[in-house]
Amino acid sequence: MSLPEDDLTCPVCCDIFTDPVLLSCSHSFCRICLKRCWETCLRECPVCRKRATKSSPPTNLALKNVCEALLQARSQASAALDEETNCTLHGERLKLFCLVDQQAICVVCQTSKLHKTHDCSPIEEAVLDCKDELALTLKLLQDKVDSLIEIQRTSKDISKYIKNQALETQRLIRSHFEQLRQELCQEESARLAAVKQEEQAKITGMKDKIKELSAEVLSLTETISVIQEQLQEEDMVLLKNFKATQERSESTVLGSDNMSGLLIDVTNHLCNLKYRVWEKMLDHIDYTPVTLDPNTAHPCLILSDSLTSLHYAKQSGGCPDNPERFHISAEVVAMTPLGSGSHHWVVETGSNQDWILGVASLSAPRNAEVSARPENGFWTLCFRDGEFRAMTSPPTPLTLSRTPKQIKVQLDYDKGTVSFLDPADNTSAQFDMWGMG
Structure with missing residues (x-):
């Protein structure tokens, strides 16, 4: 068990003991410090003033060994510190930091071929x-x-x-x-x-x-x-x-x-x-080209058992926050990505007075609030506040003679176009996917 440095310090010189001696009163002093004290005063302990019984007190071997071990450790630590702060090649103090090689160097290293063309900064700034x-x-x-x-x-x-x-x-x-x-x-x-x-x-x-x-x-x-x-x-x-x-x-x-x-x-x-x-x-089984993926649905969107329709609920359904899910806006995407060819499907909007539908890219952000615009990976048609808008940049207002109950979405991936049609009279709105993305 190591002793505190205060216990290894001479009361006279206030430094680590050098050749410590032990008086009969149990106080220890450096031999040379005690000799100087006794040259100017009586032969007594400089701490408790008790008269010394011997003219030549014995060496405190245990204390001497501990003090020598402490001094040796200090010496090694100092040598190690010098080794860390000095250049191993030139022995100079490390004052610069090479930004290219990401290492500390001395001024001699800076002028050498190895670092001459490299940008350097002072150690303090580095x-x-x-x-x-x-x-x-x-x-x-x-x-x-x-x-x-x-x-x-x-x-x-x-x-x-x-x-x-x-x-x-x-x-x-x-x-x-x-x-x-x-x-x-x-x-x-x-x-x-x-x-x-x-x-x-x-x-x-x-x-x-x-x-x-x-x-x-x-x-x-x-x-x-x-x-x-x-x-x-x-x-x-x-x-x-x-x-x-x-x-x-x-x-x-x-x-x-x-x-x-x-x-x-x-x-x-x-x-x-x-x-x-x-x-x-x-003849009695319906086929739907678009099946909604419940793992992407916003927590407030409740999907039907057939995964073909949905409704909005004010209370969250308690689903996990997985990366595929839309967390901010109330949206959901279809299960199958489309990468080529021509595709179309019909969406029943019914009496819904607030909806947005269309095509979204796989990279569309799902954990951030963004506008459903082409630059964000959305090509959509919006109906809100009694107005139809093609969500281009900026949005394009559309004038329709009536509010359709169905919207046909037609995607031609190879041509890069998305069209929205009213199946009743083929009234349409169309814009370019790639030109606006």
Whole structure:
């Protein structure tokens, strides 16, 4: 355990002990300091004035060793300081800072080939500049740490939100498949009923056919009996009855021997069954070219289960502050980025009196309040305060004869144009994407 420097200081010279001696009163002094004191006064302790019992007090070896260790440490520290503040090549004091090589140099180094053409500044100025730069770096790093701590703090909430998001998505998937199953069950029931109905019709037809055949068999049997009887009669009786017997045999019409079309039309029921069912289901299933991405929606925008419509709520939905989300303005973008070709979709605006719609670039800012203008990555049409405006720079007022309930957005990526049309009369507004971006 090291002692405080006050305990290693001679009371006479007020410096670190040199060859300390120990008096009987337990006070220590440098040997030379004590000798000088005793030359001018009585042989007593300079501190407590107690008479010394010995003319030559013993050396305080323990104190001497501690003091020598302290002096040696001081010497090494001084040498190290000189090494840090002096040039290792020329031994001169480091007074300049090379701005190119970012190192401290002496005046000899400055005139050498290595640094002759380099800009230098005094050490004092360089220290201030470096401190300012390090302070800025420190602030950036601290901001990053604060940001990471904030992310870490909210990670549990995000994990909980992800679980809820997964459960809700699974619920909606089950709901969609349940609807499909119901459609399939209804179609299955209808087709099974059609087979059953045809079966009943065919069986009823066969029963009628059997009755008809039985009646014809009976009629023919009776005619055969009459002819057989006539053949047993006398010749004159046979001749008298021949005409009537012949007419009776000829009047028997055989119409029940046609047996075609009696079976169930299996081909009609099974031909391309899966395809025909799928084709019929498509008539009842809507396809939407634009699906809204809930991960980009402002917290106050509530999306429908089908992700095709939304409404504004004053209270936030409690979604996380992920980077894809619009945090300032109440906006949401579609799920699929468009990078080529021609595309169009129709937006139902209904009776909404405040809306903005169109196309946004992937780089559009989402965590800052900016105008929906081309220079910010937005090509949009706005309806606000009863006025239509194409959000060019500056905005272009539009005069329409009526307020449309639908807006058709048409993007030609290859040509770089965005058009807004009223599907009812094809009234349009158009501006150039690339020329205004």
